[in-house]
Amino acid sequence: MFEYIRGEITQLTPTYLVIETGGIGYYLQISLNTYSVLQNIENSKNAKIFTHSVIKEDSHLLFGFHEETERKLFRQLITVSGIGANTGRMMLSSMNPEELITAIAQGDVATLKSIKGIGLKTSQRIIIELKDKIGSSSAQQELFTSSNNTNRDEALSALIMLGFQKKAVENVVSKEIQKKNEISVEELIKNALKQL
Numbered sequence: 738m739f740e741y742i743r744g745e746i747t748q749l750t751p752t753y754l755v756i757e758t759g760g761i762g763y764y765l766q767i768s769l770n771t772y773s774v775l776q777n778i779e780n781s782k783n784a785k786i787f788t789h790s791v792i793k794e795d796s797h798l799l800f801g802f803h804e805e806t807e808r809k810l811f812r813q814l815i816t817v818s819g820i821g822a823n824t825g826r827m828m829l830s831s832m833n834p835e836e837l838i839t840a841i842a843q844g845d846v847a848t849l850k851s852i853k854g855i856g857l858k859t860s861q862r863i864i865i866e867l868k869d870k871i872g873s874s875s876a877q878q879e880l881f882t883s884s885n886n887t888n889r890d891e892a893l894s895a896l897i898m899l900g901f902q903k904k905a906v907e908n909v910v911s912k913e914i915q916k917k918n919e920i921s922v923e924e925l926i927k928n929a930l931k932q933l
Contacts, residue, residue: 738790739799746781751830754801756786765801768811769830774803774915791822800826807834810871817866819859828852835911839904841871889914892925901933909933 742765744758751772755762765786767775778784786801787808800822802808807829814825828837831852840848841864849860889910896906909929914920920928 738792739788741785741787742801743783743785746775746784746786749775749781754786756784756801763799765799766826767801768807768826770807770833771801771803771829777916789822798822804834810834810837813867813870814863817859817863819862824854827854833911833915836908838871839907841867844868888920888922888925891922892929895922895926896929896933905933 742756742758742763744756744763746754747757747762748755749772751769753764753766754772754775755764757763765788775781775784786803787805789800789802789808789811791798791800800808800811802811811822811825811829814820814828815822820828832840832848836848839845844864846857846860846864849855849863850857855863892910893903893906896910897903906929909932910925913925913928917924
């Protein structure tokens with residue numbers, strides 16, 4: 738229905754936001770991931786929020802995403818039987834898109850099962866239905882190719898050479914890049930070492 742809404746964020750909470758444009762305030766349900774990113778943006782008067790609408794018999798809901806890649810992952814998740822829009826949002830609130838894609842691509846049932854509302858059978862179903870789509874999809878490529886790609890790779894290889902496990906390093910480095918978009922290799926490594 739709506740591709741995105743550009744306007745001023747007048748209200749922002751961990752579960753929803755209100756964005757005003759053309760004198761209309763739109764209520765969008767958001768993930769914790771989107772909330773974290775939006776909390777740190779400087780220009781909330783001209784924000785661009787990608788949307789996904791869910792129309793049911795008794796309700797019309799709008800879900801908002803800061804990045805198109807997060808919305809793409811959300812749309813893939815809700816194609817899985819047993820995963821509704823609220824569960825998809827819960828998954829994106831529990832893990833950032835990169836971590837979720839990595840867990841699915843690697844068939845990590847335990848990590849998916851650790852998300853509230855996701856049991857063993859559902860996590861297995863997610864992996865079976867999405868592993869091939871996500872493993873080679875452009876969604877994974879988009880998430881891993883950013884202006885920080887070179888810095889990320891250098892930091893990862895340095896930390897792995899220092900003896901840290903690849904999975905733990907990837908999670909920490911990804912979180913640091915999400916916190917601060919423009920970050921140097923040295924800063925990435927220093928911040929990661931504090932957490933490993």
